[in-house]
Amino acid sequence: MADLVxxxxxxxxxxxxxxxxxxxxxxxxxxxEIKYVTEIINMMPxxxxxxxxxxxxxxxxxxxxxxxxxxxRLRFNMNVLEYxxxxxxxxxxxxxxxxxxIVDSVSEVLTIxxxxxxxxxxxxxxxxxxxxxxxxxxxxxxxxxxYHSLLSCDDAxxxxxxxxx
Amino acid sequence: xxxxxxxxxxxxxFVFETTQNTEQLEKIILETExxxxxxxxxxxxxxxxxxxxxxxxxxxxxxxxxSLAHKAEDLFFFIRENSSIEYNSxxxxxxxxxxxxxxSSEVNKIKENTELDINGADEIIIxxxxxxxxxxxxxNSNPKEIxxxxxxxxxxxxxxxxxxxxxxxxxxYSFIRDFxxxxxxxxxxxxxxxxxxxxxxxxxxxxxxxFFDSNKSYNELNDIIxxxxxxxxxxxxxxxxxKCSHECTDIKPEDKKDVKxxxxxxxxxxxxxxxxxxxxxxxxxxxxxxxxxxxxxxxEVVIAESMVVENPDLKGLELQSFRREALxxxxxxxxxxxxxxxxxxxxxTTTFQKMHRIVRDMSKxxxxxxxxxxxxxxxxxxxxxxxxxSNPLLHLVRNSIDHGLEMPEERITAGKSPEGKVxxxxxxxxxNVFILAKDDGRGLNKEKILAKAKKNNIxxxxxxxxxxxxxxNMIFMxxxxxxxxxxxxxxxxxxxxxxxxxxxxxxxxxTVDSIERQGTTVTMKIPLTVAIIDGMNISVGDRHFTxxxxxxxxxxxxxxxxxxxxxDGNLMIMVRGECYAIIKLHQQWDIETEIQELTxxxxxxxxxxxxxxxVFADTLIGQQQVVVKSMPDxxxxxxxxxxxxxxxxxxxxxxxxxxxxGWLMNAEIK
Numbered sequence: 125m126a127d128l129v130x131x132x133x134x135x136x137x138x139x140x141x142x143x144x145x146x147x148x149x150x151x152x153x154x155x156x157e158i159k160y161v162t163e164i165i166n167m168m169p170x171x172x173x174x175x176x177x178x179x180x181x182x183x184x185x186x187x188x189x190x191x192x193x194x195x196x197r198l199r200f201n202m203n204v205l206e207y208x209x210x211x212x213x214x215x216x217x218x219x220x221x222x223x224x225x226i227v228d229s230v231s232e233v234l235t236i237x238x239x240x241x242x243x244x245x246x247x248x249x250x251x252x253x254x255x256x257x258x259x260x261x262x263x264x265x266x267x268x269x270x271y272h273s274l275l276s277c278d279d280a281x282x283x284x285x286x287x288x289x
Numbered sequence: 290x291x292x293x294x295x296x297x298x299x300x301x302x303f304v305f306e307t308t309q310n311t312e313q314l315e316k317i318i319l320e321t322e323x324x325x326x327x328x329x330x331x332x333x334x335x336x337x338x339x340x341x342x343x344x345x346x347x348x349x350x351x352x353x354x355x356s357l358a359h360k361a362e363d364l365f366f367f368i369r370e371n372s373s374i375e376y377n378s379x380x381x382x383x384x385x386x387x388x389x390x391x392x393s394s395e396v397n398k399i400k401e402n403t404e405l406d407i408n409g410a411d412e413i414i415i416x417x418x419x420x421x422x423x424x425x426x427x428x429n430s431n432p433k434e435i436x437x438x439x440x441x442x443x444x445x446x447x448x449x450x451x452x453x454x455x456x457x458x459x460x461x462y463s464f465i466r467d468f469x470x471x472x473x474x475x476x477x478x479x480x481x482x483x484x485x486x487x488x489x490x491x492x493x494x495x496x497x498x499x500f501f502d503s504n505k506s507y508n509e510l511n512d513i514i515x516x517x518x519x520x521x522x523x524x525x526x527x528x529x530x531x532k533c534s535h536e537c538t539d540i541k542p543e544d545k546k547d548v549k550x551x552x553x554x555x556x557x558x559x560x561x562x563x564x565x566x567x568x569x570x571x572x573x574x575x576x577x578x579x580x581x582x583x584x585x586x587x588x589e590v591v592i593a594e595s596m597v598v599e600n601p602d603l604k605g606l607e608l609q610s611f612r613r614e615a616l617x618x619x620x621x622x623x624x625x626x627x628x629x630x631x632x633x634x635x636x637x638t639t640t641f642q643k644m645h646r647i648v649r650d651m652s653k654x655x656x657x658x659x660x661x662x663x664x665x666x667x668x669x670x671x672x673x674x675x676x677x678x679s680n681p682l683l684h685l686v687r688n689s690i691d692h693g694l695e696m697p698e699e700r701i702t703a704g705k706s707p708e709g710k711v712x713x714x715x716x717x718x719x720x721n722v723f724i725l726a727k728d729d730g731r732g733l734n735k736e737k738i739l740a741k742a743k744k745n746n747i748x749x750x751x752x753x754x755x756x757x758x759x760x761x762n763m764i765f766m767x768x769x770x771x772x773x774x775x776x777x778x779x780x781x782x783x784x785x786x787x788x789x790x791x792x793x794x795x796x797x798x799x800t801v802d803s804i805e806r807q808g809t810t811v812t813m814k815i816p817l818t819v820a821i822i823d824g825m826n827i828s829v830g831d832r833h834f835t836x837x838x839x840x841x842x843x844x845x846x847x848x849x850x851x852x853x854x855x856x857d858g859n860l861m862i863m864v865r866g867e868c869y870a871i872i873k874l875h876q877q878w879d880i881e882t883e884i885q886e887l888t889x890x891x892x893x894x895x896x897x898x899x900x901x902x903x904v905f906a907d908t909l910i911g912q913q914q915v916v917v918k919s920m921p922d923x924x925x926x927x928x929x930x931x932x933x934x935x936x937x938x939x940x941x942x943x944x945x946x947x948x949x950x951g952w953l954m955n956a957e958i959k
Binding site: 189 | 832879918
């Protein structure tokens with residue numbers, strides 16, 4: 125019985141591993157592992173919470189669950205874009221934490237085999253810390269997100285935020 | 290608490306059951322202790338519980354718990370089988386309580402996934418064995434003397450075995466062999482059961498007929514026989530009732546009645562069994578997280594309902610029957626909401642009853658006579674809150690007995706009854722529950738508390754300005770309990786700040802009152818539930834906030850003349866001769882709003898810990914009961930949010946932030 129369950133879990137993980145949900149911010153395409161994604165919803169009213177860094181837009185009410193949302197554009201220090209019909213929130217469950225990511229639009233689910241993923245080049249210490257790898261799909265390039273650094277609000281950053289704000 | 294074992298439902302069940310069983314057992318022991326002798330039903334119950342613990346522990350392969358329970362079971366098995374034997378019930382009570390403590394501490398370890406004390410059981414097992422030996426050897430001679438004095442009666446019994454149990458003759462033989470212990474002059478029919486296998490058929494068909502003499506009561510014999518395996522039914526009759534009836538009236542009138550009402554009795558037993566069965570079925574235990582989820586869902590339904598009924602698409606339409614049905618729906622939803630809330634409420638009874646144990650242990654140890662009294666223990670409180678109450682109560686009761694109550698001699702000289710009294714009282718008042726821990730001991734000593742406070746430098750006011758209450762309440766200050774000499778002082782002190790912290794963490798308050806030489810009362814005021822509060826919704830710009838109604842003193846439109854501006858540009862307001870600081874929410878949090886002038890908006894006066902401040906907002910939206918939701922983990926982890934205690938959902942589905950009144954009082958005003 126236990127074996128069966130284990131098998132099933134392995135099987136389920138198998139179908140999800142190597143599969144990425146891709147979305148775009150401006151011209152760039154990004155990918156997030158599909159096993160973390162719980163749902164994709166349309167833009168909805170966000171209640172801002174005082175004291176948070178600007179990239180955390182606030183909280184939303186998703187059928188009774190209170191979920192924080194992060195604007196990925198602001199997180200990557202990209203220019204601000206007005207939200208429109210195509211703007212989506214990707215709701216993900218990462219390490220038992222619910223979080224929503226605001227993206228320009230979602231595109232598709234792709235399988236990117238391990239062999240097609242290369243490490244990002246090292247430019248300098250602080251750059252590329254949100255990117256875990258670069259996936260090649262045909263002619264296109266998808267930047268694969270490292271959600272751990274995305275979620276960590278380290279002290280250095282808080283400091284710069286305070287200084288800036 | 291113990292999230293680790295969540296995955297294993299079997300283990301969770303084991304922990305839950307065993308905890309319940311040990312609590313139940315403790316209750317029985319404490320109840321019967323005063324009687325010096327365990328009643329039959331108590332023995333049976335203890336036996337049953339030990340058996341259950343043994344079984345489930347063995348199943349979960351905690352063999353050391355199982356063997357300990359097995360030994361305890363053995364002990365009670367012996368007492369049950371030899372009901373006339375003499376034993377020292379207080380010794381056995383101590384032993385069983387020791388067992389219980391060990392088992393529950395092990396269960397806690399299992400729950401928290403820490404290292405188990407596998408060899409710890411051995412010592413207790415040896416003690417139990419010794420106790421059992423003592424009973425067997427030391428006191429065995431007594432019951433026989435007694436039995437000789439009692440007249441014995443002749444009985445006839447017909448035994449019916451369960452169908453298909455096979456080898457009835459062998460079973461009958463072993464029954465006779467066991468039964469000879471209890472009775473005299475035994476004879477049976479059919480004879481020759483051990484040699485002749487054909488008798489098995491006869492017994493199967495006509496039952497097994499036994500004649501014997503015994504001095505035991507009808508019920509005792511009935512019980513003994515029914516314990517034999519595979520017995521389906523017995524027909525036990527007392528022979529020549531007439532002859533012995535006059536003797537019976539002298540000695541055991543119940544027995545005579547029993548005999549005449551054999552059938553009725555039997556029926557009653559059956560009924561009782563059925564009743565027990567039903568009551569076991571009418572209560573089920575539910576995981577609290579499921580209840581939480583259910584409550585969230587109900588909250589959702591309420592919002593969804595208002596979204597449907599007040600849908601903009603329906604505007605201007607004539608919808609008579611729709612409105613009627615919607616009203617019906619609304620009624621049902623409100624009822625459901627009440628129901629879910631009431632499901633989370635648990636009476637304080639069990640929490641109070643846990644105190645019996647500490648009272649017993651301490652009064653034995655300290656040589657004080659203590660009576661524990663409960664008033665209103667059926668008062669119901671939210672499950673989440675109850676968990677936080679046990680420890681503070683334990684502290685208070687312990688303090689009362691240790692420091693509050695005097696020794697019996699001292700009490701007599703003071704003109705009080707030698708028996709000290711500790712009272713736990715609970716009652717509802719509005720949306721709060723009050724829990725009082727009273728004692729009639731010597732009370733708190735003001736001078737000593739003051740001296741102590743001065744020494745530890747925790748005086749917060751000049752001594753001359755302090756009221757009695759202020760002085761007494763200093764015992765809750767963290768600095769007060771650190772001194773090791775504290776138990777020599779008049780009153781409490783040991784861990785009182787722990788009590789305070791516990792109660793504060795669930796949004797309550799603690800005060801203490803005392804009259805010297807007459808006693809001390811500690812009052813805990815606790816919100817009925819932390820999950821739902823009465824809130825006032827306010828708006829600032831396009832944001833909504835909720836302030837707990839309990840913190841609001843009043844709200845008013847300020848007049849221009851009352852507003853004062855000091856040299857630093859801070860705003861203050863005069864209200865009835867008092868001056869209060871103003872905190873402007875839109876400035877504090879950089880919220881865009883058109884209402885900037887104090888005279889355009891509204892001021893809400895907030896009170897916390899006897900301090901007051903005014904909060905400036907655009908408008909009041911209205912009062913509402915709100916379901917408190919905590920902020921998401923992710924946001925709490927950043928530790929960047931101040932002033933927000935949680936959030937809640939408004940009727941239209943939007944989120945309102947619940948203001949932290951403590952923060953409002955202390956925040957630096959921008």
